[in-house]
Each structure stands twice: as structure tokens, then as C-alpha cells.
Amino acid sequence: MLRLIACFLYMGGYLVYTIPRLSRLKRLPEDLKPDIKKQLIHDTPKKWAKTFMTLTGSQVEVEGLHHIPEGPVLFASNHEGNFDIPVLIGAIEKPFGFISKIEVKKVPVLSSWMEAIDCVFIDRKNRDKAAGSIMSGVELLKKGNSLVIFPEGTRSKGGPVGLFKAGGFRLAKDSGVPIVPISILGTADVFEKNGRLVKPAKIKVTISPPVYSRQYKDKELISLAEEIRDTILQSRNEKRIAS
16 A cells, blocks of 8 residues: 555656646757757656656566667557556657547646657547547657557456557558567556555566568558567567566
């Protein structure tokens, strides 16, 4: 219980603490180089994520960072639990945003930070708005921003990896960026499997080699989704055997 309280007090307190910094970042000079601007904006979420995971007492092991290519990419990851997001923010140096459900926009300060790091909010109940959000994501990728998708669409909570929805891979198809598969193993052990208490866990993040546009451009979205899922499943199984 103490870890749970510490985590959520830190999360709320840190958000309030960063309001002045968020305001300053919004006023960065327009002529500032995009890469420098992105790094300045992402520094704060990365510091939050690393401290947040330290408070859980968890060990995060990351493999395959060298597989991440230069330039914008679409990261595609399985989705075990709520702690996937801070784990990825803390583990990956390349700045990126998330594809998130639109309900998160109602959360003060947090939603402002998500907008600052170029997250895309999707209204899954409205197909037309969802399609517009996908197009916004495509434009972000074309402009040099990276994004993370969780193609399962919901948390597995430590159970079997769900089927991947194909729609998110439209982001890669229409922008031509590489797809980088990510396997996450162990985040559900922090929270979802513990009766909603926070406990230390061993978390393994494995980044597989990228799949480039020339490799997937002629594939149907459903086939592409299945291929990326298979890559992630293979990686997870190898980690289970190794441990």
C-alpha cells in the first residue's frame, strides 16, 4: 500500500510541480531546431518516468536499443498494463508520443504534457473522428515525430497477448516510416496482478529490428499486424525461457 501511495502522490505532485516548466516550454523560440526542441520537452517526462519506476522498486532491463533507426518510427508494443507507458518513456531515448484514448484529454496538466510531446487522441466511439486522428498521426510522423501504438487496444493484464488491431498500422503505411516491434514482459506484475497494489517486479523490454517500408508496403494491414505480433510473441517467449 505504501508504494501505491508514494507512486500516486509523486505523480500528482510532479504534475503540479512541472506546470511552470510546461508554460516555459510552450514559449520556446519558433526558430529552435526541431530535434533540440523535442529533446527539451521530453526531458521532463523522462525524468518523471525513471523516478516513478524507481519508486515501484522494479528492475527494468532493456535490450535492443541499437535496433532503433534514426528519424521517425512507429513503435508497436504489446500492452500488459498501466506501467507500460512510464517504462517505455524511461527506456527509450528517442522522443515519441502515444496514441491515446480521447478520455485522457479530460485530465488536467497530464493532457497538456501529452499534447506537448505530440500524442494523438482517438475517439474510438466515432469512426470519422478516429480516422481524422489517424491522419493527424500520419502528418506527425511525416514531420519527423515518432509514435507508440498498442495494437491490442487494451491491457492484457499479464494474460496472453491479444490479437492486434490492424488500423494503427495505417500510420506506418501512409507515412512510410519504419515499424519497430517492442516486447514488454512483467509490467502487469507491478500493478494489475496485485489487487491494484504496487509491488516490485522484473520487467524486460526487448526492441526487435525495424521493419522498413520496402518490406511491408505491399502487405495488407491485417497481415502486417499479424507479422508484428508474431515478432513480439517470439521475443516474449525467448525471454521467458531465458529466465
